[in-house]
Amino acid sequence: MKRLLIAGVALATGLAATAGAIADPVDDTLEIDGTPIVTRTAAPEGHPFDEVLSGWLFREAETRDVSRDSFENPGMIAVEDGETLWNTVMGSEGKSCATCHDDAAVSMKGVGASFPKWDADSQKPINVELQINKCLTEQMGAEAIGFNKKGQRELTAYIKHQSLGMPVKLDLSEGEMQSWWDKGKDVYYARTGQLNLACASCHEVAMGKMIRADHLSQGQVNGFPTYRLKSGLTSLHQRFRGCIRDTRAEQPKAFSDDLMALETYVTWRGTGLSVETPAVRQ
Amino acid sequence: MASKPRIKVPKSASAGEVITIKTLISHEMESGQRKDKEGNPIPRRIINKFTCAFEGATVFECDLDPAISANPYFEFNAKVAQSGTFKFTWVDDDGSVYEAEAPIEVK
Missing domain, CATH: 1.10.760.10 (Cytochrome c-like domain)
Structure with missing residues (x-):
């Protein structure tokens, strides 16, 4: 009886592990035409995550392969x-x-x-x-x-x-960059729109989960402008606005103070990741 | 705006090996079926022929038609017996010929 019970527990754990693995970022390494790309690295001090993960790790195998080969990359x-x-x-x-x-x-x-x-x-x-x-x-x-x-x-x-493969590193000591970083952090955590979502709701709290068919990443910006399979070459502020539109909020203008602060803060969140421009994403 | 073509050929191969060649050229491939804002037809301008030759011998060639979308991409295989150069040509409707070549070393 005891043995049966143990077998049952093992089966249940096995199932849970499989179910979890579907939504986890993959364990894979990226090299673009011989240039090694850092897709996971230790987070900088004060970062909510222990490890910073590139959005590449959250995409399907076919999409990841297109990124690998600059010839295939549209x-x-x-x-x-x-x-x-x-x-x-x-x-x-x-x-x-x-x-x-x-x-x-x-x-x-x-x-x-x-x-x-x-x-x-x-x-x-x-x-x-x-x-x-x-x-x-x-x-x-x-x-x-x-x-x-x-x-x-x-x-x-x-x-x-031209910076492909180089680690993202901002100098926050210049001018008032630090106060813009603070402002960007406020924007990141501010709930907005009819759906009452903050950037953090999806990209921090629910990171790695599926939102219907979409695998939520950390929302890193190291690959922008990215080639999106649905919309072609997409700029960062276009992506910000798209995300904000999806929360059913009023969209700030591109290059407005809010979005410039957000760009500063979100770029910092990807410190240490390699530049992947033009990354291929869904 | 046709810009320089891109090709990808392995730098080296062993004799008799089947290699994969990839080519892509940026080209609008204007089909001739569309009209502009005033309703006038936009003249057709496409790449109408692509060839790949290895030391003078044709490896691959094809005619292209207006239904082919912009930036035509070709991927094909070739068997190489000795070192040499692949020559690629794209022929534009306006008479321009775009050329590229890539050497391969057979060990």
Whole structure:
């Protein structure tokens, strides 16, 4: 009898382990064309998790495989378009990005891993998209590119791709980055919308669980702009807005103070993960 | 806007090995079936032919038709007997020919 009971318990435990495994992040390693990618690493001090996990670990095997091979990765077409833009003369000064910055593989290395940075001129954090606009308006005599317009995603993806494999690390000691981090944290934990959800409701409390057919990740941003199977190349603020829309809240404008603070805070939450731009996600 | 084609061929292989070749070219593949805002037909402009040759001998070729979507991607296999160079060509409706090549070393 006792033996039977033990067998029963073992069976039950076995079932529980299988059921849990379906929703757990996978135990797998990522290498993109020979570049090792850190997809799990120890969290920085003050982080709610012990371990920081890339969204790659939460995706299906087929999606993960597409990320492995830059040839298969549809986001790379956008990166190539970004390269064309990099070398295109824009504005009245007759300059292209390459006129000043030359070879992006050298000059832009590390940029994707360290933005947003403190911008002393505007007294705000600045991300890659806004830095492009700053160059366009102040150096190149061109107009700023509107949100998600005219190759903004492609150029951003090209610039961030130059940091592929480099660990994300923000310098919060610059200017007032720390107070923007604090503000971003408030945004992250603030419940909003008709569904009364905070970012943390899904990406912290329910991380690893299934929300219908969707496997909730930590919501890391190390792969942005990402290639989403449902919408193609997707910028970070587009994703933020999409998430917020799904809570049935009013969407803040792209590059607004709230979203810039959120970008600062969420980027910090992925400290130590490799830049995966353009990551492939569902 | 056709940009440079991308190809992926293994750098080396053993004699007689079957290798996988992947190619992709960024191209709009405008079918000729669409109309612009004013209702005028947008002229057809597609890649209409793709060939791959190894040291002059055709390995793979095909004609492309308007139903093929943008950025055509081909993946095919080839058996290699000796070292040499694969040459790839894409022929555009406007007469442009895009070319690429990749060497392979057979050990």
